[in-house]
Amino acid sequence: MRHRIADIATALGARLEGDGAIEVLRAAEAGQAGPEDLALAMSPKYAETLAGGQARVAVLWEGADWRALGLEAAIFVPRPRLAMAGITRALDEGPGIALGLHPSASVDPSASIGPGASIGPFVAIGPGTEIGPGARIAAHASVGAGARVGAEALIHAGVRIGHAVRIGDRFIAQAGAVIGSDGFSFVTEEMSGVEEIRRTLGHREEITEQGWHRIHSLGTVEIGDDVEVGANTAIDRGTIRATRIGRGTKLDNLVHVGHNVEIGEDCLLCGQVGIAGSAKIGNRVVLAGQCGVNDNIFVGDDVIAGGGTKIFTNASAGRVLLGYPAVKMETHLEIQKALRRLPRLAAAVAGLQKAVSKGDRTD
């Protein structure tokens, strides 16, 4: 599809200079951009590659001299990363799910599908479900009995939406995501070893052989508007109440969300983050890749945790965390510095012991 760059500039709310009638097919990095591409060159470091290339039009850093770069037009953006949101949205042609209902799809007669939906091959939509208008559902996705998905959903191939799950508008789920698996909740007849060591911080009196009784998950999952869930991510349903994900929160690939968890609004949970059962996460929390959150704790609003941070205890709002176990990022950096000096420190202490004992002897 061809896009007039004047339209792109308007969509971005950005300043255009030069010939706005030029049309582009796609975006390209400065070095690869050809005459039908919108070159992305939002920093002066791209000046040289751009000038040597074939691009006719580019998105440039504020203050760039587009004519000197050999361009015929340019779009100027104050915050390049933000502009990327607008540019990529404007040029996204989507995953190519054909409009209408694919003849191989299985839609229960009691399901309600909104107008303008695109439903791919072998999609299975169960009884009593509600799918909002404009939904795009790719091959092999399944929507369980009584589930509800809001307007304009984009559900990629093989996504599993379990029975009774409730999801807001503009939901995006990457391939293989599972919403509404059963919680992982088991109990022994007598006190278990895990219950014991939580009380004693590691000591066990006597070890007995016990099996596990399953606690079934009667709750569901409730997801707000504008939520995105990554590939092969799994979100468990609650035991009695619902597991909840707030409006605007985004989950990356392979994220694990346990039963009864509540996640606030506008959070980012990056790849392979794990949230154990009944944890409560505030608003605007950012957890970098491979972070873990213990069960039954809370993580306050605006907490940011670096990659691989394991949060074992409650974290107050606004904290910046790092480490295993999680500590304030500055504490972590201090400890790491001290750790690297630790062998030297040990040598210094050995030296002191020798000096002092020698001092004793010579007294």
Next chain:
Amino acid sequence: MRHRIADIATALGARLEGDGAIEVLRAAEAGQAGPEDLALAMSPKYAETLAGGQARVAVLWEGADWRALGLEAAIFVPRPRLAMAGITRALDEGPGIALGLHPSASVDPSASIGPGASIGPFVAIGPGTEIGPGARIAAHASVGAGARVGAEALIHAGVRIGHAVRIGDRFIAQAGAVIGSDGFSFVTEEMSGVEEIRRTLGHREEITEQGWHRIHSLGTVEIGDDVEVGANTAIDRGTIRATRIGRGTKLDNLVHVGHNVEIGEDCLLCGQVGIAGSAKIGNRVVLAGQCGVNDNIFVGDDVIAGGGTKIFTNASAGRVLLGYPAVKMETHLEIQKALRRLPRLAAAVAGLQKAVSKGDRTD
């Protein structure tokens, strides 16, 4: 479905007081319970919310005065968490897989399906398979050639059971679980860097360019009775012998079990745990979320490891572990305490060095 609370009490083996003929539709937390709910209030802390609510009947802590709480009946349980197993089992209405064979399913004529099975849309069951009586298999699940699944299985949407896999009775697999992927096993023509550093603990003589030859997985996966596998969990087949998961063991979401691994009975492996190839895990082992177990080691019976513990070497039976690398939990806590004091310790040593050298000088 309506449930008489006298029946629920009987199923739980619990004491009922008041009107056992009352019927409930579902369970609810104390604060949300309405007149058709069984309120869950197993601790005195719920007394107030319960008294102010609309519940007619509740599960209560031993010694509670149900009449004073405004109830018409009450069930009393000695171990609340255990009671949850019975209550949720009694009230679970299941994922709504319709009885019988969905017309869109593809079942090979040579497959043997037990009586009372429910097989959903687009399920693919390969040649020579055996599915036990009472199985429930949701949309898009696949069972490979020659695989065997025991009685009363509950197989959620999109589960992948590979060829020749053998699974016991009452198996539960959450959506997207993969049983019987190939092992990750590769070899170089000459000794590889990995083989070298395992010998030298980190030193490499000379780095050569080498590619990988694939070791194919001829083995299968064997799973005992009463095993549960979480959403998007992956269990690799063995190279020659089978990968084995013992009776009663439960795996959470996104768990990775490598080739040739043997896991004993009644274990719990929580979310995102990873077990590398040929590791051996004993009975009743509990690994909290994001734990890792090195290849070719053993973890003894009744070991419990806290969240994120990385077990690099053999762990004796009964150990309680924490940390990266794993140490005894008490050692870990001690080290962490010392670590937080490390900057202060370094300052103390610097002070001592000054004092001692000054002492030297004044001598």
Next chain:
Amino acid sequence: MRHRIADIATALGARLEGDGAIEVLRAAEAGQAGPEDLALAMSPKYAETLAGGQARVAVLWEGADWRALGLEAAIFVPRPRLAMAGITRALDEGPGIALGLHPSASVDPSASIGPGASIGPFVAIGPGTEIGPGARIAAHASVGAGARVGAEALIHAGVRIGHAVRIGDRFIAQAGAVIGSDGFSFVTEEMSGVEEIRRTLGHREEITEQGWHRIHSLGTVEIGDDVEVGANTAIDRGTIRATRIGRGTKLDNLVHVGHNVEIGEDCLLCGQVGIAGSAKIGNRVVLAGQCGVNDNIFVGDDVIAGGGTKIFTNASAGRVLLGYPAVKMETHLEIQKALRRLPRLAAAVAGLQKAVSKGDRTD
């Protein structure tokens, strides 16, 4: 299927002694091998079990006396692990995907499928796709619009290949793998907390409430020849350019590869490894299970990282890494040793302080 052991020896390029006409059905570990098995006994430690068993033929360690072990023939291999590659390849009967197009599969008329393909039940192949000759595609796999997969691919059940993805020859994808999910890329209108703490190393001036704008993924994924991808692994597409995986690289189960990542040739990424967006990994890099690589960094050629290593900063070629944060393996081992002595060190310092202050006092 029966295999003449003379043929197996030829395929391995290995020396055969005894009766090469003997036929075997499968391979078995030394202790379990029956008369129709090829016993695997590549080390003298198997001598006893083998001599006591029923095997007629075995793969033996160099120098073994096969007649004394009661065998009728033997294959001798110099590097046992390497021999396993040849033996298992020769005996692998595959997952049993029937040749030809299953009648339930949905193949768009504009798709081009090479000769000799095996396409299973409910496979969905989109418009404009190209599937090379000899491909085996198991049940429920999907290939999005315009994607290209090379010759001799083995694509297991439920694999998701997104639109426009380009993959080389001899590709293997385990069940549930996702190639071409959207990148996880979001931006706030003003500078976000994450951007701030990257600059300040943990300090935040003022916390403001902000939501996330989505950066769409217009790029694709490009995968070289001889690549293997594990079960439920997810590989994101690039934002503008492609995410790239080089020839010969193997990814294990549940691996996460973020957008724009470039991985070189002949790498091994073990179970649950995570590579954050725009990271660059060299050739022959080996990352053990649960490693993490930060976004926008590079990991040089031939780097090897032990289990759970979290790489936050650029790693030079040839480094052997361990730890969180990653340090040289020898440094890590040294630090761990010092850590275990830390409580004792603290006691020594306390002792010294007492001694020195006493010395002061007695002066």
